[in-house]
Amino acid sequence: MKYLLYILSFISTIAFGQKDAVVLTVDHEEVQVGDPLVVTIKSTVSGNLELNFPDEFVSGSAVQNGMNQEMDFRSGKVKTIYFYAKNGAFSKEGKYVFSASISSKNKVYRSKNVTVRVTKGCNSKDEITRRNLRQPFFGVIDRSKSRIYEGEALILNGKIYSKLPLDFNGYRPFEVEGNAESININSSNELIFSTEIIKGQKFAAATFGKQLLFFSTPGKYEIHPFELAVMYESEDGFAETAELKSNANVIEVLPLPSNAPADFTGGVGKFKIQRSVKTNTFQQGDVLQMTVVVSGAGNLHQVDVPEFDLPRGVTMYGDPEVEEKFHFGLHGAEGKKIFTYNIQLVDAGALKFPEMTWSYFDPELKKYTTIREKSIQLSSEKNIDFQAELPEEVEEELESTKQNRVSVVDKQAANKTSSSFSQSIFFWPTVLSPVVFALFFLFWMKGKKKQPIEKPAAVVESNEFKAKTNVIHDLLASAQEEAARGNVKEGFGFIELALRWQAALILNEDDANLCQEEITNCFANMQIPSEQITQFKSLLLKCQEAKYAFLNDEIAFQATLAETKKWIDNLA
Known part of the structure; x- marks a missing residue:
């Protein structure tokens, strides 16, 4: 499949000496059948763009093209970058090669080949019922496995089958009952349909909402259905809207064998x-x-x-x-x-x-x-100038031994002195005088009671609470400052720290490094509302996605910061 495009006319202001290049990239080098894929071409020259895409790649409706200017810090000159991006999905498994070239001024500039591996993906056909096949459209939850071990990676995604052209909105994703670490690995909202044959019937099928999950506790977990509003054209030619609710699903998590090696x-x-x-x-x-x-x-x-x-x-x-x-x-x-x-x-x-x-x-x-x-x-x-520093516990032991030796020497010297002194006429008055004085002092102090001065516990707790609250406010302020400098990722990192410190404050813990599962379990035991717990998990997920470049823009940061402040205020 070849596309011939003229993306932009030649601009004479391109910086002299900049290197001509065509670079083709994909957002994922391995996908499953039906997964959205974005192909991007960047170039320092303008002209006729020719895209060599596999026939099995079904193009979506999203297309972006344009130009921007960047500073080349090595040469100190400005360079113009042209870009073109297109989305789509594969209808068949296999290995496929993408390439692109640009023709300009009787020259052809070619990109390197990029290979994408497409796997079969989750088998949803086992989840399809006879009732589903009688419907004009239906939804199922794909799963990579029905039984996994604790710690094993699991893939879940929604899938729609339809006999009619349709569109959708108001998507409410599927939810896993119980605690699981969930990471979005495909956030595209566009449905890209490909044809599938199920028991002799022809359907248009589209995959969306792919998630990666990890379970740390054995047991059975129910996956609640996803829901969305579907717009389609009826047989009479009228636009209709219907609610689509997918089938539910269940995952069984097995414990790891008990014979784990020591390492x-x-x-x-x-x-x-x-x-x-x-x-x-x-x-x-x-x-x-x-x-x-x-x-x-x-x-x-x-x-x-x-x-x-x-x-x-x-x-x-x-x-x-x-x-x-x-x-x-x-x-x-x-x-x-x-x-x-x-x-x-x-x-x-x-x-x-x-x-x-x-x-x-x-x-x-x-x-x-x-x-x-x-x-x-x-x-x-050998290094003659090196003197090893002994571990602290060894040095303490040596110091203790030294003190014991000094004490023994002092006692021996004292014994020698006392033997000659005890035989003199001054011995008994000298010995008894301190004793008599001590007895007198004790009688004098007997009636006096020393009242301990203790700081009220409420004051101590109040000071600790204020200190932790100040730390949380400082972290949120640092998040805003980092984002203002353009360091959005670092800003998300400070938000995550603030969330964890707020959790530690609620749980009366001094450690802000508790795992998410432990925190949410404690929240549930404290009868904190489930919507607050769900919001906490969602905020942590956004921060973690930003860490791995899934969410890294200023608008998303400001929205997450505002939501975090509101969550903290609601629990204060």
Whole structure:
């Protein structure tokens, strides 16, 4: 399928020396049949644009094109960027290649080929009933699996089947009963229909509202139907409106087997691990950085810090630094987490870090899988200027031993002195005088009562409440300041911190790092209204989506900030 377009006339003000280029990108390199896909072409030249799209790509109605100017900071010159974006969806699984080219002034500028993998996706046909097939249109909830393990990634989406051309509005998404971590991975509101044959009947089918879910507690979870208003043309030719309510669904979450290895840190999916150092030669006293990279797909975002054995003669400093490089897709959190450990070499000579093992649960194999990383051999050169700092508990023990020794010496010296003094005529008056004075002092103080001065508990609690409230207000102010500087992502981060501190304040906790499930369970036990709990979960989700670039615009930020302030005020 080829499209020939003339996007913009040549503009002579393009900065001299800018590099001519055509770049084609897609918003997802792996999608399921029916999933919306956006293809974008950017170029530094204008002319005839030719798009080479696969025939199986069904184009949607959304098209954007235009131009903008950007500063090239390397050359200090302004460059003009032309862009064209088009949406659509695939009607068939397979691997497909996109490309584009622009013809300008007898030259052809070509983009690199981009490959998109299209999978079959969720099988909704098992959910279709005979009653559905007798209807002109109906809706079902697609699910990637009906039974999953705790921590395993699950895909849910809505799907409409219709024998008539239709449009819709007033979409109310499906909801999962119970606590589950939910992430939107496709927020398009446009229905892109493709043809499907079900038991000999021809339907136009469209997928929407795709979500990625993680369950941390075993059990059965009901998925409540989605609802929307459907506009269609009746057989008489009149415009009609009807309410469409999809079928419900159920997900069973299985517990992980009880025989988890000691080195299991919560990973469920398919992963790899790699441990490394940049060099093998150091000086005594150097602090080396050892990295452990966990990569793959699954609940990668929930994987805890891997642990490994240390050889004698080294000291670990603090917790490792964690860098997250992943995105949420069809297989869960896909990418890698990088853990960097700071380790000081206290001893000189050859050092060997033993073999490392790390285990995760593979839901396809239904068992734990253990990965082994080879040992690491290092050399530490003697450094005469290095003086090791002993751990605090060792220094305290040595100081205690030193004090005991001094005490023994002092007692021995005192015994020698007292033996000669006790034989003198001054011994008894000297000894008895302090005793008599002490007795007199005690009788004098007997009738006096010392009244302890205590700060009222209510005052202490009030001060703590005010301090935490001030922290929350400061965080919201910082969020606004960061957004004003153009740092919208950082602004969302401050909003999330404010929400968590407000939750800690409500729960009378000093720790703002409680997990979402724990917070919402406590809210429910405190009989906080369900709509307030749902709003809290929605606000956290918006902040987390912004972190991974799903929601990153000024309008969305201001709306989220206003909603957060209102939620906090309602619970104050």
